[in-house]
Amino acid sequence: MPWVDYVPTVLRPGILLTKAIYHFTMAIFETIFTERSPSSLFNLTLLRHKSFARLWIANGEAMTIQMPGPLDALLSTSRGVILDIGPGSGEILPRFNSAQISAMYGAEPAIDLHPGLLRNAEKNGLGGKYHALVCGGEPESLIPALHKSGILSSGSGGGEGVFDEICCIRVLCGVPRPRETIRGLYGLLKPGGRMVVCEHVVNPWRTPEGSVVGRLAQVVYTLLGWPFFMGGCELQRHTPEFLTEAAGKDGWASESFEYVEPTNAFPFYVGELRKRG
C-alpha cells in the first residue's frame, strides 16, 4: 500500500483523542465551577464517565451515521428479550426493528447519557419496553442491576440464561476484565441465543489482512493516554480471542465474523455468535 494511504490510519485517532482531552478538561471545570464539588474529582471513574459522556453527546450521532460491515443487517433481525451493553445515548436504536423486540435492557454506567437513551428509546418505538440500567457489563455491576430489574430470579447467582440476544457494540474495548466480563455475558444468554458484536480490536498485523502501521499506531496512541481520556477504551484488546474462549471447551454453535478496515488503527470485528441450544 502507498504510504499516503496510511495517513488516515495514523491521524484519525489523533483528532478524536484531542477532542477527548478537551472534554476531560471541561468535565474538570464543570465539576469545580458549575457543580461546586471539587472533592468529586477524586472519584476518577465518575470523572472519566462524565468526560466520555460529554464527548459522546457531542460526537456520538456523527460517529453512528455509518456503522461497519454487516452490523445494520444483523441488528435488523434482532428479536425477543435483548441486553444491550453500553448503549450510550441510544444512537444505535433506529437500527432495531422494535416490532420484533419484547423487552430491551441497556446496561449504561454513564448516567449523563440516560436522558438521551430514554428519549431515543421512546422515539424508536421501544418506550414501554426499554429498561435503562445504571451499571456496567462486568458481572459485579450487571448482575445486581439485573436482579433489581426483576429479569434474574432472586436465587440465581447470575449464570441464568435469560436473554435471546446480547449486543456488544463499541463497548467491549472499555469493559474491565474483558475475558471474565464476556464469560459472564455468555452465561446470561439463553441456549440458542445470539451475541451480536461490533468492536474495534487489536490490529491483526500477523495475518495478511492486518498491517504493522495500524498496529504501531495503536501502540503510540495508547502511550499518548488513549485509554485514560477515552473512558477506559483500549485499542489493543484481543476481543476475538476472548469471545471464542467464553463458550468454554464445547465452543459456540456457530461464529461468523468479518474484519472491517483491518489495516487501520480501528480494525472492526463485526459478526454474530450463536450459543448451543
Ligand SMILES: C[S@@+](CC[C@H](N)C(=O)[O-])C[C@H]1O[C@@H](n2cnc3c(N)ncnc32)[C@H](O)[C@@H]1O
Ligand atoms: C463508544 S460508546 C458506544 C455506545 C453504543 N453502544 C453505540 O455503539 O452507539 C461506549 C459506551 O459504553 C459505555 N461504557 C463504558 N464502560 C462500560 C462498562 N464497563 N460497561 C458497559 N458500558 C460501558 C460508555 O459509557 C458508552 O456509553
